[in-house]
Amino acid sequence: MNPIFEEHPHRRYNPLTDSWVLVSPHRAKRPWQGQVEKVAGDDRPAYDETCYLCPTNTRMNGEVNPDYQDVYIFNNDFAALLEDTPPHSFEEDELFKAETERGLGRVICFSPRHDLTVPEMEEAAIRKVVDAWVxxxxxxxxxxxxNYVQIFENKGFVMGCSNPHPHGQIWASSSIPDEPMKKQIAQLKYWQKNQRSLLADYIEKELFKQERVLFENEHFVALVPYWAVWPFETMIVPKRKMARISDMTDAEKDAFANAYKRLTVRYDNLFETSFPYSAGVHQAPTDGEAHDEWHWHFVFYPPLLRSATVKKFMVGYEMLANPQRDITAEKSAGVLRALSEVHYKTK
Known part of the structure; x- marks a missing residue:
């Protein structure tokens, strides 16, 4: 990195979304007198009789969970999208428009164990989650x-997760949401110009530079993106260009489970706490098109900044003008790269 960029404010371009982030590395030196989050207790039982996701328990709608032994999936009892939504649109003029959105919501329990999270699960168990996603x-x-299937996980109460049981969600919608659409447009533009995948070219250069790469295995690269917004934002990208997770071979699914665990263990080790984040897959739409331009990837957006109790807020300038971060991507990559891949609880 140019020393000017290491110490002074600068903007970085995100080619995946055609947007910019303001980086202000000098601000990391300022004292913190803002909000301090409470650390949630991490001493949970393997089975909680009050948890609506644990095996054999009754959910709010009266349905009883089976005595499941690994992954369990069910229709979200309070889904944001509904299959039976009637088609209807409204357009008074170009300023007032609305249309109904049809879709489905699913909940996926990663494990019957109430006391586990992904970094504490065995790779074989995580592989079953990957298979379920596919x-x-x-x-x-x-x-x-x-036309689009959004797979995601919210981990931790700080991220608004209402239940600590290891689980994720899937929202499938009739329209393509804004964030995947931005990446759809950017990747298509790059593909049409270069006949190559934007992310394939990007990770090739990242592997050469080794400034932001955390680790790699045979099939995947884990790194802090050059354009990261969140303090310890990361991304897992397949080395082989694939439009969707269903394109993975069995070996690639194993490698993805391996990368998922290794990265989240580093997260937990950072502040020796169950590290909160929102994570999810961005991949090709399911609109019947080939989407040769797409290169799927798995993104992590964690909010913690300085410790287990200090959170990064997107307020003020970030909401009104431009995303902003206080530490460079290279700095956060160096911190994450130096961490052990042995979970702190097992030391």
């Missing part, structure tokens, strides 16, 4: 009214 992508995406 199955759901194909099943939901195969419906004629679904």
């Amino acid at each position: 199955d759901e992508y194909l099943t939901l995406g195969g419906k004629d009214f679904i």
Whole structure:
């Protein structure tokens, strides 16, 4: 990195979303007198009789969970999208428009164990989660009214997660949401110009530079993106260009599970706490098109900044003008890269 960029404010371009982030590395030196989050207790039982996601327990709608032994998936009891939404649109003029949105919501329990999170699960168990994601992508995406399948995980109460049981969600919608659409447009533009994948070219250069790469295995690279917004934002990218997670071979699924665990263990080790984040897959729409331009990837957006109790807020300038961060991507990559891949609880 140019020393000027290491010490002075600068903007970085995100080619995936055609947007910019303001980086202000000198601000990391300022004292913190803002809000300090409470650290949630991490001493949970393997089974919680009050948890609506634990095996054999009754959910709010009266349905009883089976005595599941690994991954369990069910229709979200309070889904944001509904399959039976009637088609309707409204357009008074170009300033007032609305249309109904049809879709489906699914909940995926990663494990029957209430006391686990992804970094504490075995790789074989995480691989079952990956398999379930692939199955759901194909099943939901195969419906004629679904054009995008968003797979994601919210970990930790700081991220608004209402239940600590290890789980994620899948929202499948008839329209393509804004963030994937930005990446759709940018990748298509790059593909049409270069006949190459934007992310394939990007990770090739990142592997050569080694400034922001955290680790790699045979099939995946984990790194802090050059354009990261969140303090310890990361991304897992397949080395082979693939449009969707269903394109993975069995070996690649194993490698993805390996990268998922290794990265989240580093997160937990950073502040020796169950590290909160929102994470999810961005991949090709399910609109029947080939989407040769797409290169799927898995992103992590964690809010913690200085410790287990200091959170980064997107307020003020970030909401009104431009995303901003206080430490460079290279600095956060160096911190994460130096961490052990042995979970702090097992030391």
